[in-house]
Amino acid sequence: MFDRHAGGESAILVHIDFQQDLSQDKNQEDLSEFVELVRSAGLNVLDIITAKRSAPDPKYFIGSGKIEEIINVKNALDADLVIFNHALSPAQERNIEKAVQARVINRIGLILDIFAQRAFTFEGKLQVELAQLKHLSTRLVRGWTHLERQKGGIGMRGPGETQLETDRRLLRDRIKYIERRLEKVGKQREQGRRSRKRANIKTVSIVGYTNAGKSTLFNLTTDAQVLAEDKLFATLDPTLRRISLPQGTDVILADTVGFIRHLPHDLVAAFRATLEESVEANVLLHVIDAASERREENMEEVMKVLQQIGADEIPMLQVFNKIDAIEGAEPRIDRDDSGKPIRVWVSALKNQGIELLKEAIEELAIEEQFTGRLQIPPSKGRLRGYLYELNAIEQEQYSDNGDLVLQVQLPKADWIRLSRQLEEDLSGYIINAE
Incomplete structure (x- = not known):
């Protein structure tokens, strides 16, 4: 982008506590989560510099005094990186690098780096590269100003395209290529989902805040060998397994990428094909770290992302995990006034409450039908065609006035999605519902 300093493995962390309305401040982040992110990236934390400000500085994001402090600490500890727990503008990133003479990374760049380390499948690598290129494209605007002139002189006259324009064009071409490849992958996933629907196999998708224990729970329930570590974003690539529930119902269980506060928009967009496993699920398992002090806030963040991808209306079962860390907590199922399961308390690490979880999943998978x-x-x-695709029509006949009368059965989640897809309230076509 511009003349960057070389990276390394040792880092100084910078966290600013803004004193305005914290609920409205996009720069406010949790320091402990930031340290956990850095640890997940495999970096060695040399020091943490904190400060309080009322608003970011336009040039350096932090004040000139703090810049001097970073320079002194960086020289004393021989640090390779300075990582900010905030979103820096390209100009701020460049100005800080120039001042401290070390590579500077912001929160989004850190998350992208972790994703790049964790992606193993072809699809996962494409998704990460797409997010990285989109992030890079915003930095290309100001980063290459020293190249923003046309070549001249004998033997150097070109087509009149500046180096910056060339880089932008190459970047755009690569982004379009990756988007086409991911579109093909998305179509393949769609074919798989359609075949499961035709076979009337329900899909249960595990979602939740990163490091809530989703993969540990998935492995325990399915006997799979998905990477499960006490690190943020240990799982990127979706894994699907077929399991049998206590009453003999077969379902597909899908493990998906975890969410986090202020997840970069480009990442949500890039991982849309993966997250569609959640959008197209019949039931969502929202795995929650029950022992976390930020439990409620983490739950809100997950719901925000689910709303972004259009999965917020799918029937959901909350799974309060890690009850082994809560004194006196026992495995149990919480139900609403109608007796439907809404919450299960389990410990994936200690294998507690897993059978109760399977019972609750089966109840939801069976009951949530229209x-x-x-x-x-x-x-x-068009509506009739979609219903046939969903294998939902059990009987079909014509009325005296030529209307079609259809006896249908399909998951409520599919009924809701169909209404949203057709942008029409379908309840007006219902003669009677059981």
């Missing part, structure tokens, strides 16, 4: 008779006019052939 069954009824629809009367639709001939002009709504």
Whole structure:
């Protein structure tokens, strides 16, 4: 992007506590989570510099006094990196690097680096590269100003395209290429989901804040060997396994990437194909670290991302994990007034409550069905086609006025998604519902 200093393994961390309304401040982050992110990236933390400000400095994000402090600490400890727990502008990143003479990374760059380390499948690597290139494209605007002139002189006259324009074009071409490849992968996933729907196999997708214990729970439930570490973003690539529940119901269990505060938008967009396993699920298992002090806030962050990807209306079962760390907590199922399971308390690490979890999943997978008779006019052939794709039509006949009368049964989640997909309230076509 510009003349960057070489990276390394030892880092100084910078965390600023802004004194304005913290709930509204996009720069406010949790320091402990920041340290955990750095540890997950495999870096050695030499020192943590904190400060309080009312607002970011336009040039350095922090004050000139703190810049001097970073320079002194960096020289004393011979640090390779300075990592900010905030989103820096390209100009701020460049100005700080120039002042401290060390490579500077912001929070988004750190998360992208962790994702790059964790991606193992072809699809995962493409998704990470796409997010990195989109992040890089915002820095290319100001980073290459020293190259923003046309070549001249004998033997150096070119087509009139500046180096910056060339780099932008190459970047755009690579982004388009990756998006085309990911689109193909998305279509393959869609074919797999359609075949599962035709076979009437329900999909249960595990979601949750990063490091809540999703992969440990997945391994325990399915006897899989997914990487499960006490690190943020230990899982990137989705894994699907078929399991049998106590009453003989077969479901597909899907493990997905964890969420985090202020997850970069480009990452959410890049991992859309992966997250579609959640969007298309019949039931979501929201795994929660029950022992975390930030439990409620983490739950809110997960719901924000689910809303972003259109999965917030899918039937959900909360799984309060890590009860072994809570004194007196025992495995149990919490139910609503109608007796439907809404929450299960388990410990994946200690193998406690897993059978209760399977029972609750089976109840939701079986109960969450829409069954009824629809009367639709001939002009709504598209709706009929979608219902056939979902293998939802059990009986079909014509009424006296030429309307189609369909006896249907399909998961409520699919019924909700279909209404959203067609951008139409389908309840007007229901004659009766069971």
